[in-house]
Amino acid sequence: MxxxxxxxxxxxxxxxxxxxxxxxxxxxxxxxxxxxxxxxFQCISESNTKPTISAPFPPRSLEPDLVHKIISDWTDEFHSTKIVEIGCAVCGQLKLCTNMTTLKSLKNHLHVLEKTGVTRKQRKSASDPITEIEGPVIDHSCAHVCEPCRKSLRNGQVPRISLANGLWIGNVPPELQCLNFTERLLIQKVRTNCCFVKVSSGMRKMISHVIAFETPVAKVYE
Structure with missing residues (x-):
């Protein structure tokens, strides 16, 4: 107008x-x-009624080809190769098998993971010498590498969350694998504290920052 x-x-x-x-x-x-x-100009009256689509009831059964396609798609989506997770030898995280690369294919790029002062061989007594594990800082129990770590190694860089960046802890001794909750509190080096509230849906929500306190492990042992 x-x-x-x-x-x-x-x-x-x-x-x-x-x-x-x-x-x-x-x-x-x-x-x-x-x-x-x-x-x-012509006036057109708007009708609030929507056209109804008549559908047969009960609905007809699915065609055999469609049923076969639905079942096949579901089985392919939940195949073991798409949901099974394995550990990464560089960062130690669990990742899907489909996104992993073999560690052998990157053996010429592992020299960037050789760090001093990160690893430590297990000692059976106080008189045993303190020595490090030779070679790159990786988890030798894993044989695959995840995609982010693979890209960093290809570029000659140390992955940000790799074990070589001070995150290596080694294998957990058998004596520490079956501890209860109280025993774990006694040997932990850092104690964390945070506050949660219960919301109307029944879930819990954190309302404050996580605070970390150093635990006096040496005094506990004494």
Whole structure:
């Protein structure tokens, strides 16, 4: 309507309201400057009723081909090769088998993981010398590497969360694998503390920062 109003020679269309534009158009007499077009308006009543689509009840059974496709897609999606996780030898994280590369294919790039002062051989007594594990700092029980670590090694860089960045802890001794909760508290070096609240849905939500306290392990042993 505003375009029609401007085409008939009226300016400053934004200064007029809708009712004023309608009144001016009704009183307007076209001249030679006005476009020689005829505009026809028709009122269309909007109906709130939506067309109903009749569907047979009960619905027809699925075709055998469609049933076979649904079952095949589900079995392919949940195949063991797509859901099984294995550990990464560089960072120690569990990743899907489909996103892993063999460690042997990267043996020429593992020299960047050779760090001093990170590993430590297990000692059986206090008189045993303190020695490090030779070679790259990796988890030798794993034979695969995840995709982020593989890209970093290919570029000659140490992965950010690799064991060589001070995250190596070695194999857990058998004596420490079957400890209960209280015994784990006694040997832990850092104790964490955080606050949770219970929300209306029944779940819990953390409402504060996690605070870490150093545990005096040496005093406990004494």
């Amino acid at each position: 505003r375009k029609l109003f401007v085409s008939h020679g009226y300016n400053h269309v934004n200064q007029y309201k809708k009712n004023e534009i309608i009144q001016l158009l009704e009183k307007h007499s076209c001249t030679s400057r006005c476009p020689q077009n005829i505009s026809v």
